Amino acid sequence: VLGALGRMTAARQTAMAPTLASRPFSSSSDAARDRRYHWVEPEAERLIARAYARHRQLAQRDAVSPNGWKSFPPSISIADLESPAIEQEYHYPPKTRGDRIAKKLVDYGEKLMHLFFREKYDHHAVTLETVAAVPGVVGAAHRHLRSLRCMKRDHGWINPLQEEAENERMHLLIWMQHTKPTGIERAFVIMAQGIYVAAYSVLMYLSPRTAHRTVGYLEEAAHRAYTDYLRAVDSGAIPNVPAGEIAKKYYSLPDDAKLRDVILHVRADECMHRDFNHHLSDLYDAKEEDEFPTKMGEEVEGKPSEAKEGASSGVGRASVVMAASGKKTGPDGAQ
Amino acid sequence: VLGALGRMTAARQTAMAPTLASRPFSSSSDAARDRRYHWVEPEAERLIARAYARHRQLAQRDAVSPNGWKSFPPSISIADLESPAIEQEYHYPPKTRGDRIAKKLVDYGEKLMHLFFREKYDHHAVTLETVAAVPGVVGAAHRHLRSLRCMKRDHGWINPLQEEAENERMHLLIWMQHTKPTGIERAFVIMAQGIYVAAYSVLMYLSPRTAHRTVGYLEEAAHRAYTDYLRAVDSGAIPNVPAGEIAKKYYSLPDDAKLRDVILHVRADECMHRDFNHHLSDLYDAKEEDEFPTKMGEEVEGKPSEAKEGASSGVGRASVVMAASGKKTGPDGAQ
Numbered sequence: 001v002l003g004a005l006g007r008m009t010a011a012r013q014t015a016m017a018p019t020l021a022s023r024p025f026s027s028s029s030d031a032a033r034d035r036r037y038h039w040v041e042p043e044a045e046r047l048i049a050r051a052y053a054r055h056r057q058l059a060q061r062d063a064v065s066p067n068g069w070k071s072f073p074p075s076i077s078i079a080d081l082e083s084p085a086i087e088q089e090y091h092y093p094p095k096t097r098g099d100r101i102a103k104k105l106v107d108y109g110e111k112l113m114h115l116f117f118r119e120k121y122d123h124h125a126v127t128l129e130t131v132a133a134v135p136g137v138v139g140a141a142h143r144h145l146r147s148l149r150c151m152k153r154d155h156g157w158i159n160p161l162q163e164e165a166e167n168e169r170m171h172l173l174i175w176m177q178h179t180k181p182t183g184i185e186r187a188f189v190i191m192a193q194g195i196y197v198a199a200y201s202v203l204m205y206l207s208p209r210t211a212h213r214t215v216g217y218l219e220e221a222a223h224r225a226y227t228d229y230l231r232a233v234d235s236g237a238i239p240n241v242p243a244g245e246i247a248k249k250y251y252s253l254p255d256d257a258k259l260r261d262v263i264l265h266v267r268a269d270e271c272m273h274r275d276f277n278h279h280l281s282d283l284y285d286a287k288e289e290d291e292f293p294t295k296m297g298e299e300v301e302g303k304p305s306e307a308k309e310g311a312s313s314g315v316g317r318a319s320v321v322m323a324a325s326g327k328k329t330g331p332d333g334a335q
Numbered sequence: 336v337l338g339a340l341g342r343m344t345a346a347r348q349t350a351m352a353p354t355l356a357s358r359p360f361s362s363s364s365d366a367a368r369d370r371r372y373h374w375v376e377p378e379a380e381r382l383i384a385r386a387y388a389r390h391r392q393l394a395q396r397d398a399v400s401p402n403g404w405k406s407f408p409p410s411i412s413i414a415d416l417e418s419p420a421i422e423q424e425y426h427y428p429p430k431t432r433g434d435r436i437a438k439k440l441v442d443y444g445e446k447l448m449h450l451f452f453r454e455k456y457d458h459h460a461v462t463l464e465t466v467a468a469v470p471g472v473v474g475a476a477h478r479h480l481r482s483l484r485c486m487k488r489d490h491g492w493i494n495p496l497q498e499e500a501e502n503e504r505m506h507l508l509i510w511m512q513h514t515k516p517t518g519i520e521r522a523f524v525i526m527a528q529g530i531y532v533a534a535y536s537v538l539m540y541l542s543p544r545t546a547h548r549t550v551g552y553l554e555e556a557a558h559r560a561y562t563d564y565l566r567a568v569d570s571g572a573i574p575n576v577p578a579g580e581i582a583k584k585y586y587s588l589p590d591d592a593k594l595r596d597v598i599l600h601v602r603a604d605e606c607m608h609r610d611f612n613h614h615l616s617d618l619y620d621a622k623e624e625d626e627f628p629t630k631m632g633e634e635v636e637g638k639p640s641e642a643k644e645g646a647s648s649g650v651g652r653a654s655v656v657m658a659a660s661g662k663k664t665g666p667d668g669a670q
């Protein structure tokens with residue numbers, strides 16, 4: 001069984017070797033030729049960013065202005081979410097020993113999950129999300145505490161990490177409307193959390209670079225899990241029930257939306273988490289951990305975002321679809 | 336010296352006994368007569384909420400709508416920030432033994448700070464903020480992890496706690512533009528963070544009620560520290576220099592703003608932190624930790640806010656100035 005699962009996992013990984021797989025990513029050289037998100041196709045980067053901005057925009061949508069204006073989320077179609085750009089299992093080839101260990105650990109965890117859950121992809125998803133929502137909050141807290149004790153600016157890492165954690169938590173609450181976890185699953189989640197939070201916190205403290213790379217690989221696995229879930233629904237093995245209320249509000253879905261639509265949106269979010277964490281790991285690699293991260297879509301839309309120190313998630317979130325100045329600056333003009 | 340400091344501290348505490356000091360706060364009874372923020376005057380509650388919404392609104396202000404609309408922060412005058420409503424040293428009388436221990440510990444810490452910093456209120460403020468920004472992120476992470484492992488909704492606690500942490504971090508960055516910490520201060524901050532984060536995390540896990548009460552008392556002390564700073568600037572002991580750029584952008588201050596204006600705004604933020612944490616402690620007391628917290632100003636403006644599950648800080652932040660429906664509901668209509 002393990003052998004079969006191993007072969008299945010290997011066959012699935014359609015590795016898209018980045019243009020510069022053998023060279024460490026450097027921001028100073030080749031800036032004009034290389035994108036930060038070099039391991040995904042430009043069109044994919046653009047689409048992943050648009051999909052993610054959809055629920056972001058929703059948060060600002062609730063802000064009622066004095067003149068009654070409400071913001072609207074960017075439109076993204078089912079066809080977009082089914083397209084190769086989102087369906088593609090982009091893989092970031094490991095560069096260091098730490099990367100390879102991380103990849104092996106994630107592969108091992110993935111096999112265990114498949115062993116336990118088998119074809120119950122819905123239960124697999126619920127349990128996965130209780131774990132997936134941890135790295136974002138640990139990462140955000142790490143950057144926050146670092147900013148405090150070093151008495152220096154964070155440069156826009158905290159908000160997107162908190163956003164990721166909140167997005168994953170929403171995934172959990174969305175799936176809770178579709179799936180009732182078993183007693184064993186609930187017990188496992190409670191027991192595992194302490195271990196998982198401690199382990200990831202230690203890893204983040206010792207090597208933020210490897211921590212984010214690990215999350216990138218976890219999200220690659222999550223992406224595969226959602227494609228499994230999608231296929232199970234399409235084959236009829238899992239009924240394509242109406243979408244829950246939380247999902248419909250969170251993703252601005254029409255009233256007749258179905259489970260399938262929700263899975264598509266959630267999977268697109270996982271693409272963002274995958275690629276953003278791989279990017280953060282790259283930044284640590286290039287000793288650029290005090291630079292503003294590059295938002296997905298920024299380098300391909302032609303409208304660089306302006307991350308601001310002190311801007312809450314509300315702003316960071318809007319920046320993907322904002323037309324702003326070309327330079328990344330802090331609120332006082334300095335970086 | 337300690338005796339003198341003790342008397343000074345005792346004299347400062349103008350205790351405003353809440354109307355129902357001897358009765359445990361109960362949400363079910365007397366709902367029509369009692370406000371959640373019963374230990375502050377209604378006018379004070381209103382003003383504190385408006386002052387806090389000022390920097391909040393600023394975050395949404397950066398979101399550019401398709402038609403170019405920008406939101407504007409509520410206006411708040413210097414006179415407002417100097418008024419008794421904000422200047423008053425509101426005190427929440429301890430109700431339990433845990434409260435009394437918390438109060439004693441905070442008093443002890445306050446005395447130590449005064450012993451070390453004496454009249455250097457600017458250095459006192461910078462160091463204080465490196466500690467003040469911790470409870471918010473620990474509290475938010477606690478609620479987030481609880482939501483995950485119990486697989487249940489959070490009901491709007493996470494966002495305001497993250498907001499508090501970010502607000503305190505901004506205080507730090509603002510003061511860093513005015514004050515250069517000494518080597519000893521920097522070393523102390525780094526060493527103390529590990530201890531402080533661990534201690535508060537354990538306290539939050541064992542007794543969230545006492546943790547939030549402690550923060551309430553810490554903020555009462557922070558409020559006093561800023562009044563000291565203000566008086567030192569007014570007496571000329573500390574020069575009333577022009578405000579730094581971060582402060583001016585964060586609080587929407589005019590170009591000729593001074594240090595004094597910044598201190599007034601920061602102190603008003605501390606009022607919010609003080610009262611919101613006391614309120615959260617009350618909720619745990621009344622076994623209402625799965626209810627939406629009441630935002631300051633909500634019960635006195637007559638426009639109850641609508642906190643939404645899954646809404647990022649951008650929404651939670653706007654809710655104070657939003658005119659919304661009377662009922663607190665989650666996004667799917669349920670609480």
Ligand SMILES: [Fe+2]
Nearest residue numbers: 129132168171
């Ligand atoms: Fe997820």
Ligand SMILES: [Fe+2]
Nearest residue numbers: 132222270273
């Ligand atoms: Fe994920």
Ligand SMILES: [Fe+2]
Nearest residue numbers: 464467503506
């Ligand atoms: Fe503060």
Ligand SMILES: [Fe+2]
Nearest residue numbers: 467557605608
């Ligand atoms: Fe504070």
